[in-house]
Amino acid sequence: MAFIRRVRTASGATGVQIAEYVRGRQRIVEHVGSARTEAELGVLLARARELLENPAQGVLELGVEPTPPVLGLVAPAGDPGLFDIPGTAAPAGRTGPARVVGTDSRVLFDALASVFTALGFDGLEDEVFRDLVIARVVEPTSLLDAGRVLRDLGQAPASYATMKRTLTRAAAGKYRDRVATGCFEHASTDGDVSLVLYDVTTLYFEAEKEDELRKVGYSKERRVDPQIVVGLLVDRGGFPLEIGCFEGNKAETATIIPIIKQFQARHGLADMVVVADAGMLSAGNLRELDEANLRFIVGSRMTKAPNDLASHFRWHGDAFTDGQLIDTITPRTGHKNENNPDLRAEPVWDPATHLGSWRAVWAYSRKRAVHDNKTLTAQENRAREVIEGQKAARAPRFVRTSGGARSLDEASIARARQLAGLKGYVTNIPANIMTAGEVIGSYHDLWHVEQSFRMSKTDLRARPMFHRTRDAIEAHLTIVFAALAVSRAVQNRTGLAVRNVIRQLRPLRSATITINGTTQTFAPDIGAEQRAILDAIRSPKLTH
Structure with missing residues (x-):
């Protein structure tokens, strides 16, 4: 039987x-x-x-x-x-x-919502804003298409009109200030805000005309589209702390001071180290940071190397050993040089003694020298081709024009070869507080802010091409700012790239079934690997 x-x-x-x-x-x-x-x-x-x-x-x-x-x-x-x-x-x-009436990825939504809450963003008490942030983390798209993403995550999306009103509310309600406060509190607890990293990027618009914000400015790709300049401040682990939006024609060097002062004023900070690349190096910026009692580490321009290393070149020639560090001084402006090349020993920077100089650290890398020389050879070959008429192009590096005739600037090539493999750093931190190696190590943390920018421009598609007014653009950047914080938190908790996390968790579909006139939702079968990711995301403490 x-x-x-x-x-x-x-x-x-x-x-x-x-x-x-x-x-x-x-x-x-x-x-x-x-x-x-x-x-x-x-x-x-x-x-x-x-x-x-x-x-x-x-x-x-x-x-x-x-x-x-x-x-x-x-x-x-x-x-x-x-x-x-x-x-x-x-x-x-x-x-x-029984019939399956729908499936969704509510498991993923709930996991991301738990991070949103853990960062303190739920204090905004705005579920539509939360949904837009999570939708951008999962699948960045236009505001009009955000409803589709949210439905796929098991949520009943607000109407398009309500979403637009949320952008207005985010600008008027100073959501960015409150998001920044949550980010700072998290970083203060789980990270390190004693050293902050700063960099800028540009976001382009497919618009024909400029306005007060979207303007044609400097472009590495030589584009002529209207753009905005975005400054991002992160902690040394890459977690976002502050974001700022500037006119597209604003110089990069003019953005760092407003962002730093805004960050200081918001959180009442007086002591921290600011790290930025050589693009932020200007005499005015460094003077303002120093006068604000802030310590800084910035990349130095190669044009300063011959003066900074004059003593080394006189006494040792252009010979360096792999990993060699030279701790010296560099003029604050080009008018005063306190480094005497007649003295064999490099001066030890003292803020009380060297009033016209900053501390400079130069490092030599054999690997960097190989790369630099390869690049210089390619540039020299290109210059020769342009001079000989084999290539029609604007005069590249190492091409000298005199009386309408072009010639190879061999002296410039020789100077560039002499400096191959060198990288300089400028700081106002004395050697007795931070060693040369620590200065370089702190600067190298800049890759974290570059990674955050790549995440915001690729994973989160920060480019606000669908917005036109300044308030809408600023609100969009606030959503991107919050989404970047959620994404970095997910990465820090799981040790995985956020795209990898989304790719593994989004296929976990809950099924809603109707049977005998009643609706029941069944959770998905979760494998061990996905369960470990979910447990890490939902952990009570963010690992930073």
């Missing part, structure tokens, strides 16, 4: 099988399925009973049909049936097959 039995599977689920005794041994007639929840178990047991009552019953859709009678479902003792509706009598028999 056939009977129903339950077995524990290797994955920890409960298997439902139909078996029979043959010559004193159990023989499996049919494996009905495996369940991970009481609801799934009830469906499978009811399915097994119907198969026993009618062995000829065919296999129906989804492996859960025919729909079991409501009264046949299993529930814990004392509890109502799974699909009982209070105050109504259960229908006799089936009312129709």
